[in-house]
Amino acid sequence: MFLPTTRQEMNNLGWEQPDIILVTGDSYIDSPFIGVAVIGKMLIHAGYRVAIIAQPDIHSDKDICRLGEPRLFWGVSGGSIDSMIANYTSLKKRRRSDDYTPGGINNRRPDRAVIVYTNLIKRYFKSAKPIVLGGIEASLRRIAHYDFWDNKIRASILFDAKADYLLYGMAETAAVQLAEALQNNSDVRDIRGLCYIAGEHDEPEKRAGYLELPPYETAAGDSRAFIDMFHTFYHNNDPLTAKGLYQKHGNRYLMHNPPAMPLTQHEIDAVYALDFERAQHPWYERLGKVRALETIKFSIPTHRGCYGECNFCAITVHEGRTVQWRSAKSIVAEAKKLTAYPDFKGNILDLSGPTANMYGFECEQKMQRGHCPGKRCLYPKVCPSLKPDHHHQLELLRKLRRITGVKKVFIASGIRHDLLLSDRHNCEHYLREVVEHHVSxxxxxxxxxxxxxxxxxxxxxxxxxxxxxxxxxxxxxxxxxxxxxxxxxxxxxxxxxxxxxxxxxxxxxxxxxxxxxxxxxxxxxxxxxxxxxxxxxxxxxxxxxxxxxxxxxxxxxxxxxxxxx
Ligand code: SF4
Missing domain, CATH: 3.30.750.200 (Transcription Regulator spoIIAA)
Structure with a gap:
């Protein structure tokens, strides 16, 4: 089922008022690759009524007001890509195309979408319910951060947007916990993966064990303080070892709870077993098709997280450096579902995660005690404790190839070659099968x-x-x-x-x-x-x-x- 996008669709479901309205900078694509669809489906599964407004008009009330006000909260996301990255090239030229906008034309996603959408809600709903930020734009901008487009250190986006809460990372569990807490009028402040603002009299140091980051104003004016701030932030990103953080902004505090715990394999399988349409919602499709669907419709996500920790990449800070993977059974079940689509031509276009060949193994030590402080799993060389083992992915690929109706399974995401070479037992078998069957x-x-x-x-x-x-x-x-x-x-x-x-x-x-x-x-x-x-x-x-x-x-x-x- 699609999340409803209009009053008529809500009426058809017998809903008078949604509990939660999600607002996103992408067109509404109901796919396991789209964060806002995953969050919506998780909340529906937990019993909430969730509606969605995609790419609202920001100059009028015609979109933002069409579903009324939610009973519990608004969830605001800039979409699958940070809106400034989506809108501008690295040479600061405006991008003409947008794979997540109908017709592929970049004309629907405002700059700093999270801030703009929050203001839009506040403009038309004076007694607004809590506004909760999520998605990659909010996640990467949750503490004081360097903004290339303004060429300065900006405050946490929670302050700039004047929103109530921010859920960072892969927030399925946290979103459901937040809905429960708001429903029961209980305290939300212990939810992992949540950021909120504390007043100057709330004494954040009373939150046991929380570490203080250099204040925003200090980080903005002193490069070395900003570096120290970032090290502390970065090293407190492992769910097993992270401490909560707080950072003064003016006379208030950003409170940054430790990250959500990784999902168990049972939980992650349950996320991908949800009922996704793998399509653009018809209400938006009439405006034009989205290009992103061409690649994601018949692709399958197999894992999340990355311990590659390339310094230019945002995945560590958003998804974390612990890889969580789905069971082969869950992935095979999804592949079988794909074969039932009339337009499926037999090709699974990408069997993917942030790094394709991180599926199926993790460092035991990290899983039990957390990431090693001051050490990286792959740099300067592959850590022996990681024990790379590609046979899990090999077996998965073999199972997928045997499914009736599946002709080809491609690995289109990047393979980390040093990681593969360090797996002495499976490297040659793996690469041979990839070369023979999975490269186009x-x-x-x-x-x-x-x-x-x-x-x-x-x-x-x-x-x-x-x-x-x-x-x-x-x-x-x-x-x-x-x-x-x-x-x-x-x-x-x-x-x-x-x-x-x-x-x-x-x-x-x-x-x-x-x-x-x-x-x-x-x-x-x-x-x-x-x-x-x-x-x-x-x-x-x-x-x-x-x-x-x-x-x-x-x-x-x-x-x-x-x-x-
Ligand atoms: S022991 Fe090695 S592989 Fe494990 S977390 Fe530490 S650096 Fe990473």
Whole structure:
């Protein structure tokens, strides 16, 4: 079932008033890949009446008022992508297209959507029920953070939006707990994964064990204090070990509870067993189709979280660095459901998670005692305690291939090649089967750069594993008599990267990888990432030594052109 989007649809369900109204910056796509759909379905499953308003008109009441006021709360999300990242390129040019907007035209998602939608609600509902922020935009901006578009440290978005609560990370459990607490008029302040604002007389230090972050005003004016703030924030992101945090903003406090506990496999299977339509809601589809559906409709999410901890990536701060995966049974059941769709052509387009080959294994120590402070699981090399084991994914792929009606299962998300190479028992079997059955002409991997100094600032492995992987891939493709090749995600103008580094990368790609790349991303400092910290401060946050940062837009273009021209 779709969540209702109009009064008529609510009437058809016999609902007079929704308990919760979700407002989102994407068109309404009912898919397990879309956070707001997952949250809505979880709340419905828990017994609440949940309606949705997607991409409301922000200049009138015609959309925001069409369902009335919710009984319990408004949930506001900027959509699947931070609205500033969705609306602007890394060279700060306006993007013309939007894969989550009908017709693919970028004309429905306001800048700073979370703030704009909260103001919209407040404009028309004077006695507004609590407004709860969620989704990646809110999650990455939950504490003081660097904003590339304003080129300054902004306050927690909870203050800027003047909302009541913020749920960060994958918030299914927290959203249901919040609805229960509001329904029962009970205290919400102990919910994990919740941020709220405390007044100056609420004495946040009374919250046992909470750590104080440098105040927003101090972090905004002092790069070193901002770095210290970010380290404390980042290291208190593991559900098993994190302490609550608080940060003064003016004379009030942002209260940041520890993250939600990871879901058990039973719980995560239950999330994906919910009844998703895998379609755009017809009310929005009449405005035009969304491109995102072309890839997600027949793809299957297998896991969440990533312990890669690349410094430019926001997944660690949003989804966490503990990988949680679904059972093979749950994934196979979903694949069988896909075969019943009349437009399913037999191809599962992506069997995916943030990093494709993290499915099915985690570090035992991390699962029991939390992440190691000051240590990373993959950098500078794969930690032996991780014990990579790709046989779980191999078995899953074999099961999927045997399903009647499934012709091909593709792995289109990036494979972490150093992780695969460190699995001595399964590396060759895994890659051989991927090469033979799961690649559609090209396979993406993400070295991001080739020069040692830049790779260090990115937190990425060196080129030895890249070349080893390429040799293996090429050999296996030849043995399989398949013409297929690797494609590489590369980044220009990351902090620490000079024109000279780009020239060396150009040489490396043509001499060692035998390619002339036609595509390269210019680095974009996503909020609440280590690379954004480097970009803003011009310091290496781990040594506090000065670091070269290309900030001039022409300089960034020049770095890009060195590769593609
Ligand atoms: S022991 Fe190694 S794999 Fe486990 S959490 Fe620590 S760094 Fe990561």
């Amino acid at each position: 002409g090209q396979m993406k991997i993400a070295p991001e750069h080739t020069e040692e100094g830049v790779l260090r600032t990115m937190g990425k492995p060196g080129t030895a594993s890249l070349l080893q992987f390429k040799r293996l891939f090429d050999r296996m493709s030849t043995e399989a008599k398949k013409k297929q090749y690797l494609t590489y995600y590369l980044i220009a103008a990351h902090p620490g990267c000079t024109d000279a580094d780009m020239k060396k990368m150009k040489q490396f790609t043509s001499r060692k990888l035998n390619i002339n790349p036609r595509q390269i991303q210019v680095f974009l400092p996503a909020p609440s990432t280590y690379s954004a910290l480097m970009y803003y401060t011009g310091l290496d946050p781990f040594t506090k030594e000065p670091l070269f940062v290309e900030k001039d837009m022409r300089g960034k273009e020049r770095q890009k052109d060195i590769i593609i021209k």
